[in-house]
Amino acid sequence: MRFDPAPVFAVSLIPYFFFLYWLRKSKALPILAQRGFQLTLLFVAVTIAAAIVASSCCNAQLVDxxxxxxxxxxFLTLANTVLVIGLLADHQQKE
Structure with missing residues (x-):
């Protein structure tokens, strides 16, 4: 029996959206760090699109x-870089 993780992945986005909403409302992190977390969703979207292209055009998995x-x-590197720059900028402001 083969397990399809797609529904679990889709459901896992719901708590992430709540996290982003809470992050914005709480102002717990600087805006640039928040953008880093938001860019993670762009990474997810690009990864899904790339996986579809790999499957339909090349009849292969994305990792191949x-x-x-x-x-x-x-895009994950971009998201992480923006997050770190935002956190470092906030840390330097507090010093």
Whole structure:
């Protein structure tokens, strides 16, 4: 029996949206750090699109197509970089 993780993945986005909403309302992090967390959703969207392209065009999984996989992972790097810059900028302001 094969398990399809797609429904679990879709449901996991719900708490993440609540987290982003709480983050915005609480102002617990600087806006740039919040943007880093929001950019994670862009990474998810790009990864899904890249996986669809890999499946439909190349009849392969995303991990098998280096250009698509690397391109999608670049968005995670972008999100993490924005998050860290936002946290560092906030830390430097508090010093």
């Amino acid at each position: 197509i280096d250009v698509l996989h690397g391109g999608a992972e670049a």
